[in-house]
Amino acid sequence: ATGMPVEHRSTRSTCCYCGVGCGVVIHSERDARGRESITAVEGDPDHPANAGRLCSKGLALADSARSLHGRVLRPELRTHRDQPRRPVDWGLALDTVADRLSRIVERHGPDAVAFYLSGQLLTEDYYVFNKLAKGLLRTNNIDTNSRLCMSSAVTGYRLAFGADGPPTCYDDLDHAKTVLFAGSNAAYAHPVLFRRLEDAKARDPGVRWIVVDPRRTDTAAMADLHLAIQPGTDVALLNGMLHHLVWEGLLDQDFIDAHTTGFAGLKALLRDYTPRMSAEICGVPAQDLVTAAEWFGRSPAALSLYCMGLNQSAHGTDKNLALIHLHLATRQLGRPGAGPFSLTGQPNAMGGREVGGMATMLAAHREIGDAAHRAEVETLWRLAPGTLSPTPGLAAVDLFEALHGGKVKAVWIACTNPAHSMPDIGRVREALQRAEYVIVQEAFAGTDTVPFADALLPAATWGEKDGTVTNSERRISRVRAAVAPPGQARPDWWIAREVARRIEARLATPGAAPLFEADAPEPIFDEHRALTVGRDLDIGGLDYARLERDGPQQWPFRAGHATGEARRYADGLFATPDARARFHVTPYKPVAEQTSARFPLRLLTGRLRDQWHGMSRTGRVPQLFAHSPEPGLRMHPDDAARRGLAAGTLVRIASKRGELVLPLELSDEVGSGTVFAAMHWSGQHLSSGGINEVSLPSVDARSRQPELKHAAVRVERAEFG
Ligand code: SF4
Numbered sequence: 267a268t269g270m271p272v273e274h275r276s277t278r279s280t281c282c283y284c285g286v287g288c289g290v291v292i293h294s295e296r297d298a299r300g301r302e303s304i305t306a307v308e309g310d311p312d313h314p315a316n317a318g319r320l321c322s323k324g325l326a327l328a329d330s331a332r333s334l335h336g337r338v339l340r341p342e343l344r345t346h347r348d349q350p351r352r353p354v355d356w357g358l359a360l361d362t363v364a365d366r367l368s369r370i371v372e373r374h375g376p377d378a379v380a381f382y383l384s385g386q387l388l389t390e391d392y393y394v395f396n397k398l399a400k401g402l403l404r405t406n407n408i409d410t411n412s413r414l415c416m417s418s419a420v421t422g423y424r425l426a427f428g429a430d431g432p433p434t435c436y437d438d439l440d441h442a443k444t445v446l447f448a449g450s451n452a453a454y455a456h457p458v459l460f461r462r463l464e465d466a467k468a469r470d471p472g473v474r475w476i477v478v479d480p481r482r483t484d485t486a487a488m489a490d491l492h493l494a495i496q497p498g499t500d501v502a503l504l505n506g507m508l509h510h511l512v513w514e515g516l517l518d519q520d521f522i523d524a525h526t527t528g529f530a531g532l533k534a535l536l537r538d539y540t541p542r543m544s545a546e547i548c549g550v551p552a553q554d555l556v557t558a559a560e561w562f563g564r565s566p567a568a569l570s571l572y573c574m575g576l577n578q579s580a581h582g583t584d585k586n587l588a589l590i591h592l593h594l595a596t597r598q599l600g601r602p603g604a605g606p607f608s609l610t611g612q613p614n615a616m617g618g619r620e621v622g623g624m625a626t627m628l629a630a631h632r633e634i635g636d637a638a639h640r641a642e643v644e645t646l647w648r649l650a651p652g653t654l655s656p657t658p659g660l661a662a663v664d665l666f667e668a669l670h671g672g673k674v675k676a677v678w679i680a681c682t683n684p685a686h687s688m689p690d691i692g693r694v695r696e697a698l699q700r701a702e703y704v705i706v707q708e709a710f711a712g713t714d715t716v717p718f719a720d721a722l723l724p725a726a727t728w729g730e731k732d733g734t735v736t737n738s739e740r741r742i743s744r745v746r747a748a749v750a751p752p753g754q755a756r757p758d759w760w761i762a763r764e765v766a767r768r769i770e771a772r773l774a775t776p777g778a779a780p781l782f783e784a785d786a787p788e789p790i791f792d793e794h795r796a797l798t799v800g801r802d803l804d805i806g807g808l809d810y811a812r813l814e815r816d817g818p819q820q821w822p823f824r825a826g827h828a829t830g831e832a833r834r835y836a837d838g839l840f841a842t843p844d845a846r847a848r849f850h851v852t853p854y855k856p857v858a859e860q861t862s863a864r865f866p867l868r869l870l871t872g873r874l875r876d877q878w879h880g881m882s883r884t885g886r887v888p889q890l891f892a893h894s895p896e897p898g899l900r901m902h903p904d905d906a907a908r909r910g911l912a913a914g915t916l917v918r919i920a921s922k923r924g925e926l927v928l929p930l931e932l933s934d935e936v937g938s939g940t941v942f943a944a945m946h947w948s949g950q951h952l953s954s955g956g957i958n959e960v961s962l963p964s965v966d967a968r969s970r971q972p973e974l975k976h977a978a979v980r981v982e983r984a985e986f987g
Pocket of ligand 1: 281282283284285286287288316319320321322323324325456457458459
């Protein structure tokens with residue numbers, strides 16, 4: 267019987283969803299016709315991130331991978347916008363993309379081209395794209411959807427410690443005595459870590475949880491103290507807590523004197539942030555603020571877990587800094603259970619940072635604006651001196667704005683769905699419509715961005731490709747293919763490299779070394795690690811053979827060392843030129859968009875428990891809809907009663923930028939005056955493009971991260987006809 271399985275295989279890999287980076291074992295089989303399929307996925311008991319545990323999304327991985335329905339299976343091109351795309355072979359697709367990009371660069375210069383990537387790409391994919399953009403085309407216009415989730419964490423770490431990356435590790439979850447969740451609904455967004463925290467709390471009833479969140483999330487519902495602050499007032503709260511610690515003498519003054527600079531300036535600012543004043547700004551009882559400060563300051567080990575609630579803000583950098591200040595001032599870092607710990611949303615947002623796959627960075631945490639850093643990369647990439655552009659590229663929001671204005675002519679989008687996930691998506695759709703050329707590299711045909719593609723390139727996806735990812739605790743894990751990609755789908759690094767080689771041949775600088783010789787993930791990883799040697803994230807001692815033999819490892823992992831580093835800055839020496847950490851002056855600033863008579867409600871956004879991003883993958887699994895079957899807008903019952911609205915009523919949510927219609931849900935998880943909608947539902951499910959029809963493109967001046975968490979809106983009964 268030809269359909270009977272003839273070969274079963276087990277493949278170790280890593281979950282493709284959140285930044286916890288759980289290890290999985292993929293079970294697959296091949297039948298007599300050679301057809302391969304994934305049959306089951308279970309947690310890898312040997313992976314240090316999860317020790318065999320998986321959340322609902324991870325448990326459904328096999329179901330999401332089983333069907334080829336809706337997959338992009340062949341390259342497609344169109345010559346005119348008003349024509350449909352037609353299937354073509356890879357040779358023509360690659361030649362055409364290389365030709366269109368080359369011609370645009372020849373006509374308008376390198377910065378007329380831009381790349382928009384994803385924290386779901388593997389490190390090796392990111393590396394090749396980054397080299398193509400910066401090394402070959404000579405543009406720094408390469409950014410990523412990670413800009414939308416963690417770039418304020420990057421600027422926070424760099425400004426405070428002198429280098430990107432958390433100083434902490436997952437082991438700290440077991441040792442923390444006070445856990446401060448700030449803008450993190452870990453119960454939904456990082457479930458396996460949350461279970462670990464629950465276990466630690468069950469073992470030691472003395473462990474206290476403080477949750478700072480305007481919404482009573484499932485995480486907040488389990489807190490010992492929930493500070494339901496007004497949206498965007500985090501800096502006032504954190505400054506107020508530090509004021510109390512100063513007042514009570516709960517600082518580590520010796521550490522401040524010996525290992526930091528800038529505290530005097532911050533201390534002067536803190537005079538204005540008495541607990542009473544701060545609590546008034548935040549809309550919480552002053553006593554609760556004082557209790558939080560006491561629990562933090564007197565704790566033997568205080569750990570802060572923070573996420574989009576701090577990062578997705580027009581003042582995200584200051585929010586990150588104000589939190590890190592608490593840890594520096596009390597020396598709550600560098601020992602088990604203590605430290606500031608940003609949780610990355612995506613599975614490989616960290617890896618993208620490491621290879622420098624962002625508009626504002628170079629490989630291995632180097633600076634674009636630093637001539638010595640550019641020269642180092644030029645040497646390692648065997649480029650002529652002066653090849654790399656010293657001008658930072660366009661970060662996500664600026665990139666699509668430049669596409670809208672015509673400064674950028676072509677965009678190559680890989681593994682992400684900006685027509686759903688960017689703020690103010692009406693404007694992003696217009697930008698894509700106006701672009702001269704749009705390349706979309708995708709595994710799933712139903713995303714809101716695919717209709718804009720002039721060239722659609724079929725990408726292999728999870729379970730079908732090899733490489734590495736780095737999770738939230740700086741741990742690098744292998745991702746392995748269990749089955750071959752379907753149809754003509756190819757790994758992302760392969761597609762980028764094939765186009766790069768064609769452009770390289772066309773440019774043909776006599777005597778120039780070929781840039782894209784690596785023809786598999788392993789030699790690409792080796793190139794990447796060579797660039798890290800001597801840097802803070804040095805992985806000179808870590809190669810595929812080591813990962814195969816010893817399993818996932820943390821960076822830094824220097825040559826000659828037997829392991830990576832679990833905790834950084836334990837010796838009080840930081841990555842700044844004088845080895846001292848930096849305090850900054852962080853005044854509270856209100857949200858970018860104030861409510862008004864026309865738009866009187868504050869809209870908050872966030873995740874559902876069982877869905878991931880735009881649902882391209884989780885939306886394929888019926889059981890993942892059981893927890894939240896329908897899209898909806900959550901409103902406090904008092905606000906609904908005032909408007910004469912009942913549960914289930916279709917309401918129109920409008921901001922200055924756009925509108926959408928959702929059914930109303932009544933919930934007291936939000937306070938009066940605020941409403942909440944999940945980010946997942948998109949044009950695949952709604953008549954509109956989702957909640958980003960109304961969100962705000964205001965960005966943090968330093969991180970360029972947009973304020974996706976808050977907008978001023980109006981809600982009214984939807985009238986039809
Ligand atoms: Fe995957 Fe994150 Fe769930 Fe782990 S916690 S199984 S990495 S979604």
